[in-house]
Amino acid sequence: MKLYLKYFQIHLHSQMQYKVSFFLTVIGQFILSFSAFLEIYFMMTRFHTVNDFPFEEVLLCFAIVMLAFALAECFVRGFDGFSSILGNGQFDRILVRPRNIIFQVLATKIELSRIGRFIQAAIIFAYAIPRCQIIWSADKIFTLILMVISGVVVFSGLFIIYASLCFFTTEGLEFLNIFTDGGREFGKYPFSIYGEGVLKLFTYIIPLALFQYYPFLYLIGKTEDIKYMLAPLIAFLFLIPCFMLWHFGLKHYKSTGS
Amino acid sequence: MKKYLSFFRIRFNLLLQYRGAAYAGMVTQFFWGIMTLLMFHAFYEADPNAFPMTFRQLSAYIWIQQSTIALLMVWFLENDIFEEITSGGVAYSLVRPLDLYTMWFTKNAATRLAKATLRFLPILLIASLLPDPYRMSLPASGLSFICFIGAMLLALIIVVAYCMLIYIATFHTMNPMGIRLVATSMTEFFSGAIIPLAFLPTYLRTLLEWSPFGSMVNFPLQVYNGNIQGMALLQGLLLQLFWAVVLVWIGKWWMQQSLKKVIVQGG
Numbered sequence: 001m002k003l004y005l006k007y008f009q010i011h012l013h014s015q016m017q018y019k020v021s022f023f024l025t026v027i028g029q030f031i032l033s034f035s036a037f038l039e040i041y042f043m044m045t046r047f048h049t050v051n052d053f054p055f056e057e058v059l060l061c062f063a064i065v066m067l068a069f070a071l072a073e074c075f076v077r078g079f080d081g082f083s084s085i086l087g088n089g090q091f092d093r094i095l096v097r098p099r100n101i102i103f104q105v106l107a108t109k110i111e112l113s114r115i116g117r118f119i120q121a122a123i124i125f126a127y128a129i130p131r132c133q134i135i136w137s138a139d140k141i142f143t144l145i146l147m148v149i150s151g152v153v154v155f156s157g158l159f160i161i162y163a164s165l166c167f168f169t170t171e172g173l174e175f176l177n178i179f180t181d182g183g184r185e186f187g188k189y190p191f192s193i194y195g196e197g198v199l200k201l202f203t204y205i206i207p208l209a210l211f212q213y214y215p216f217l218y219l220i221g222k223t224e225d226i227k228y229m230l231a232p233l234i235a236f237l238f239l240i241p242c243f244m245l246w247h248f249g250l251k252h253y254k255s256t257g258s
Numbered sequence: 259m260k261k262y263l264s265f266f267r268i269r270f271n272l273l274l275q276y277r278g279a280a281y282a283g284m285v286t287q288f289f290w291g292i293m294t295l296l297m298f299h300a301f302y303e304a305d306p307n308a309f310p311m312t313f314r315q316l317s318a319y320i321w322i323q324q325s326t327i328a329l330l331m332v333w334f335l336e337n338d339i340f341e342e343i344t345s346g347g348v349a350y351s352l353v354r355p356l357d358l359y360t361m362w363f364t365k366n367a368a369t370r371l372a373k374a375t376l377r378f379l380p381i382l383l384i385a386s387l388l389p390d391p392y393r394m395s396l397p398a399s400g401l402s403f404i405c406f407i408g409a410m411l412l413a414l415i416i417v418v419a420y421c422m423l424i425y426i427a428t429f430h431t432m433n434p435m436g437i438r439l440v441a442t443s444m445t446e447f448f449s450g451a452i453i454p455l456a457f458l459p460t461y462l463r464t465l466l467e468w469s470p471f472g473s474m475v476n477f478p479l480q481v482y483n484g485n486i487q488g489m490a491l492l493q494g495l496l497l498q499l500f501w502a503v504v505l506v507w508i509g510k511w512w513m514q515q516s517l518k519k520v521i522v523q524g525g
Contacts, residue, residue: 024436028443035447042458047304174282178289186293193300194293 003099007107015112022113029116033066036188037124051193056132057220058189063124064144065187065212068151069180070117076156078108080180082163092255101250105163134220143219143229150211150232155180157242158206164242167249183208190216210235261356262364269368273376280376288381291324295392310456313391315483319454321394322479325381328373329410330417330475331451332424333442336366339425340434352517359513362425363506366418398484405491409478412498417474419505420445426509429516450476456485470501 015022040062044055053061073080085091085108094104134140162176183206186194191202191209202209214231217223298316302309309316328334339362342348351358385394397403424441428434446452448471455463455476466472477494480486486494 018433020431021433021436025439028436028439031440032443035443035452038447039452043301043453045459046308046457047301050300050304174279175285175289178286182290182293186297189297189300194296195299198293198296 004103004107008110011110012112025113026116029113030120033117033120036066036185037062037120040188050189053190053193053220054132056128059124059128060132060220061190061212061216062188063121063128064147064216065151065184066117066124067121068148068211069155069184069187070114070121071148071152072155072159073117074111074114075152076106076159077111078105079156079159079163081109083166086166089255091253102246132220139229140219143215146229146232147211147215147219150215150235154207154211154235154238155183157238158183160239160242160246164245164249167253179206179208187212207235207238262360265361265364266368269365270372273369273372277376280373283373284377284380287324287327287377288384291320291381291385292392294320294324299391311454311483311485314393314395315485316454317385317392318395318483319479321382321385322482323451323475325378325385326374326410328377329370329414330449330478332417332420332445332449332474333438334370334373335421335424335438335442336362336369339365340428340438343425343428344434358517359422359510363418363422366421367414370414370418397482402481402484402487402491405495406478406482409481409495409498412495412502413474413478415502416470416498416505419502419509420470420474422509423505423512426512426516429519445471445474448472449474450479454479456480468497470505473498473501 040055040058044050044058048054050058078085082105085094085105090108094101094108097104129136158176158180162180165176183202187208191199191213199209199213202213211232214228218225218229295317298320299313302313311319323330342351348358351361354361382394385392388394397406424434424438427437427441431437448466448469450466450472451474455466455472458466467476473494477486477498481491481494
């Protein structure tokens with residue numbers, strides 16, 4: 001942990017060297033997710049509800065997913081850029097060091113510019129939370145926090161899968177973006193609006209709905225069932241196959257030689 | 259002219275080599291299209307009367323957009339050009355007896371065209387086999403199809419000319435990341451790539467339709483649907499032409515100014 005903090009400091013320091021660029025990137029990140037917000041805003045003012053979810057509830061859902069994705073992207077970014085670590089031989093250096101490999105890959109990159117998304121998520125929370133008629137008892141607050149943490153876990157798992165497949169292909173597989181970027185993009189609405197089939201896909205195969213949809217129903221009071229509230233915990237299990245794939249890939253690793 | 263055409267051919271052949279990437283891209287685009295349509299369908303069910311076009315027209319809009327995504331999305335920028343600028347490699351390009359603006363312009367247009375040519379047919383074919391409201395439909399009429407092709411070409415010129423401005427800005431900032439994000443992120447929304455401009459309130463819609471952004475994506479796709487016809491169509495095409503000329507002119511002028519000041523640090 002101490003070592004990670006040290007890495008964190010180094011990344012902070014190095015990113016602060018290019019201040020103008022850093023702030024432009026932060027602003028860019030903000031605007032990027034702001035256009036998603038505009039979409040929701042204009043669609044909801046035109047149609048008022050979608051699948052019986054009003055504007056405020058959709059915003060809450062959007063903010064949760066955005067926060068989870070931003071956190072995952074900030075800290076697990078090393079896996080996202082894994083193909084370049086493999087390609088330039090940096091991974092060989094990682095292998096010879098006497099530290100945990102996953103830890104080292106995590107530490108290769110910490111994207112602080114994602115703070116642009118955090119700020120926006122915070123603003124939307126501040127707007128939506130008082131307006132969506134939820135009585136914030138302890139269990140609801142717990143659900144909200146659990147949703148965010150579980151979201152970070154699922155997105156991280158997806159990044160790890162993405163990296164593991166690089167062991168076999170060296171290049172990153174573009175179509176996995178469907179689940180990472182797509183999960184963020186389409187997760188701004190509760191997954192049920194896409195219909196039964198999509199909801200099942202995101203429940204059983206890629207457990208995005210486990211942290212986004214089911215606990216969300218509990219959060220907004222559509223259900224009292226405690227099972228729905230605890231669904232994010234099941235999503236944690238998603239990490240097991242992810243790590244298995246990672247170890248499987250690691251065993252098959254051959255250096256690119258450069 | 260011949261030199262630039264050969265640039266075009268080289269880029270084209272180069273990209274045709276990466277077929278694997280094309281398949282992966284197609285799967286992504288297809289999935290994206292379906293998810294987008296399902297999302298719009300949920301809104302359609304909430305209030306069909308608030309829908310500004312028929313669902314079939316929307317399907318055609320989304321499928322054309324997804325299948326030609328490489329053609330009209332501003333964020334498809336050439337990393338080599340950024341690298342050339344920041345690493346100083348641009349000096350080599352400058353000594354060549356070619357106009358730098360035209361060369362980069364051709365490079366960009368060629369990459370976009372090659373990527374789109376590889377991908378658009380399979381996506382559209384599969385999309386036309388889908389069940390009814392989600393299906394890709396034929397153009398509204400022969401005339402609107404011809405105008406659609408013309409509008410797409412003009413849109414491509416506008417998009418590339420806009421991208422050129424981003425490259426040239428890099429001469430001044432040196433680190434392209436920030437300016438890239440800022441310039442590309444809002445464009446997507448303004449041009450109707452996230453939701454068609456018809457879904458926006460009237461004041462914003464009119465404003466964006468007159469801006470260069472509306473000419474990039476929204477206009478050509480609405481022409482295909484037959485939502486724009488007659489005088490409005492002619493007017494739209496002229497507006498596209500106007501923006502194409504203006505953006506190219508600004509780009510050329512700005513590049514000339516920037517190149518006067520460019521300092522290549524040895525190495």
